[in-house]
Amino acid sequence: MAVNGSAGEGIPAKLTGQVVVCSIIAAFGGLMFGYDIGISGGVTSMDVFLKRFFHSVYVKKNHAREDNYCKFDDQYLQLFTSSLYLAAVVSSFFASKCCKKRGRRITIRLAAVFFLVGVALNAAAMNLMMLIVGRILLGFGVGFGNQAVPLFISEIAPPKFRGGLNVCFQLFVTAGILFANIVNYFTSSHPYGWRISLGGAAVPALFLAIGSLMIVETPASLIERNHPERGLATLRKIRGVQDVQKEFEEIVATTELAKQIKHPFKNLMKRSSRPQLITSALLQIYQQFTGINVIMFYAPVLFQTMGFKSDASLLSAVVTGCINVVATLVAVFCVDRVGRRFLLIEAGIQMLIAQSITGVIIAKFLHATNVLPKTYSFVVLFLICFFVSGFAWSWGPLGWLIPSEIFPLETRTSGFFIAVSTNMICTFIIAQAFLTMLCRMRAGIFFFFSVWIVVMLIYAIVFIPETKGVPIDEMNEKVWKKHWFWKRYFMPKPDHYLNRKNKNGSMKKCSKLSKKKRK
Numbered sequence: 001m002a003v004n005g006s007a008g009e010g011i012p013a014k015l016t017g018q019v020v021v022c023s024i025i026a027a028f029g030g031l032m033f034g035y036d037i038g039i040s041g042g043v044t045s046m047d048v049f050l051k052r053f054f055h056s057v058y059v060k061k062n063h064a065r066e067d068n069y070c071k072f073d074d075q076y077l078q079l080f081t082s083s084l085y086l087a088a089v090v091s092s093f094f095a096s097k098c099c100k101k102r103g104r105r106i107t108i109r110l111a112a113v114f115f116l117v118g119v120a121l122n123a124a125a126m127n128l129m130m131l132i133v134g135r136i137l138l139g140f141g142v143g144f145g146n147q148a149v150p151l152f153i154s155e156i157a158p159p160k161f162r163g164g165l166n167v168c169f170q171l172f173v174t175a176g177i178l179f180a181n182i183v184n185y186f187t188s189s190h191p192y193g194w195r196i197s198l199g200g201a202a203v204p205a206l207f208l209a210i211g212s213l214m215i216v217e218t219p220a221s222l223i224e225r226n227h228p229e230r231g232l233a234t235l236r237k238i239r240g241v242q243d244v245q246k247e248f249e250e251i252v253a254t255t256e257l258a259k260q261i262k263h264p265f266k267n268l269m270k271r272s273s274r275p276q277l278i279t280s281a282l283l284q285i286y287q288q289f290t291g292i293n294v295i296m297f298y299a300p301v302l303f304q305t306m307g308f309k310s311d312a313s314l315l316s317a318v319v320t321g322c323i324n325v326v327a328t329l330v331a332v333f334c335v336d337r338v339g340r341r342f343l344l345i346e347a348g349i350q351m352l353i354a355q356s357i358t359g360v361i362i363a364k365f366l367h368a369t370n371v372l373p374k375t376y377s378f379v380v381l382f383l384i385c386f387f388v389s390g391f392a393w394s395w396g397p398l399g400w401l402i403p404s405e406i407f408p409l410e411t412r413t414s415g416f417f418i419a420v421s422t423n424m425i426c427t428f429i430i431a432q433a434f435l436t437m438l439c440r441m442r443a444g445i446f447f448f449f450s451v452w453i454v455v456m457l458i459y460a461i462v463f464i465p466e467t468k469g470v471p472i473d474e475m476n477e478k479v480w481k482k483h484w485f486w487k488r489y490f491m492p493k494p495d496h497y498l499n500r501k502n503k504n505g506s507m508k509k510c511s512k513l514s515k516k517k518r519k
């Protein structure tokens with residue numbers, strides 16, 4: 001997730017200790033986000049937790065004759081997971097304002113505060129209300145963190161290292177998911193295991209809170225908020241050299257230009273913004289409708305549905321978590337070598353194979369009340385790992401990277417806000433609907449996601465241009481204006497369209513005139 005700068009010629013390319021330390025501290029925001037994604041599935045499969053907060057699910061789950069597919073179908077249980085993402089959608093709007101008016105550093109601090117209060121409420125929860133309110137506060141933390149952290153990292157990174165540092169944010173997200181899976185595995189049999197699991201989020205949150213007192217404010221934010229001297233001093237500090245005049249002047253020029261745009265959202269609605277807007281919103285929708293979060297949120301529940309015992313289910317979630325981290329590393333090294341399109345298309349095919357074969361196995365061998373034969377359970381576990389690895393080196397990081405590099409300066413932050421909020425809305429939909437869909441559609445759910453993957457594959461092949469190695473400020477000229485389809489959005493409108501519009505416009509004017517005359 002980054003809002004990159006230009007090609008960066010003449011800018012010191014040294015990666016200083018300051019930049020590395022500040023980026024790592026900020027990336028703890030990603031770790032918190034990941035921890036929240038990974039923790040809820042394990043907690044909602046723990047008997048002690050279900051018995052206390054979702055008694056009917058507990059009874060259903062342990063009822064011998066209960067339908068495999070519907071054991072966990074409960075609106076409140078889903079709300080426990082999804083409420084976080086709804087809060088994140090709402091808060092990311094306020095976070096984008098806070099980022100602009102008060103700076104990135106304070107926005108990151110606020111994220112940590114929301115997180116800490118949310119964690120305290122969750123770990124100490126005595127009733128469902130405390131749980132949900134806690135989750136909502138965590139959602140505020142995610143909204144503030146996800147808006148500010150990527151922006152922060154890309155604004156302090158030297159241009160040459162921006163892509164790599166950008167994918168590192170996703171790497172922290174995956175590390176957070178894995179950390180949560182491991183915690184769940186060790187706490188599941190403890191009577192207060194769920195409290196420890198939910199309270200564990202305090203670790204990354206505390207790191208972020210303490211760290212946010214040490215990080216610098218970004219030069220761009222200082223200059224944007226009329227503190228040019230402080231901006232210059234910070235730039236010298238993070239670049240480790242005195243001669244930063246060229247970069248300083250570039251930031252000043254960029255912020256001046258950005259300040260002239262009074263209505264960035266209106267600008268975003270212009271015809272020439274449509275290719276980037278449509279592509280980044282669709283990337284988020286496709287990313288979520290691959291079905292990835294079904295595994296991230298509900299893997300232990302899914303594995304239990306297939307007949308794994310509680311412990312084995314949590315262990316399987318740890319396995320998928322490891323694959324997720326390792327495969328994201330592949331993206332860090334490959335994304336600037338083989339290009340975005342290759343990864344998107346290759347992984348799309350890989351995910352399609354995994355989803356559809358899983359669907360066939362489940363449809364054939366998992367009925368309402370039996371247990372999936374052992375061999376097939378392992379085949380499904382393998383297919384899920386195959387699916388997760390594909391996602392992790394493609395649609396996962398690229399879903400964030402591409403929207404951050406395709407917008408021109410005047411619509412970059414507002415465009416990125418649309419990407420973040422579309423992602424959160426889709427994440428909310430999946431979290432809220434999956435267990436009910438599993439109950440109603442049964443194995444069909446895997447074919448539902450397969451159809452989405454086919455659609456996204458076609459979109460990637462036909463409509464997504466290659467952006468590897470293109471300087472961000474030349475994206476319109478070198479990419480969009482040359483694309484067989486998108487180039488039409490940069491051409492004057494076709495004659496018949498203008499004629500129709502003029503006709504309508506002049507007809508309206510005429511009728512107004514004749515009305516006036518008549519009066």
Ligand code: BGC
Nearest residue numbers: 037174293296324396397427
């Ligand atoms: C997605 C998350 C997902 C995670 C899995 C991110 O890119 O936005 O929704 O849970 O990847 O690693």
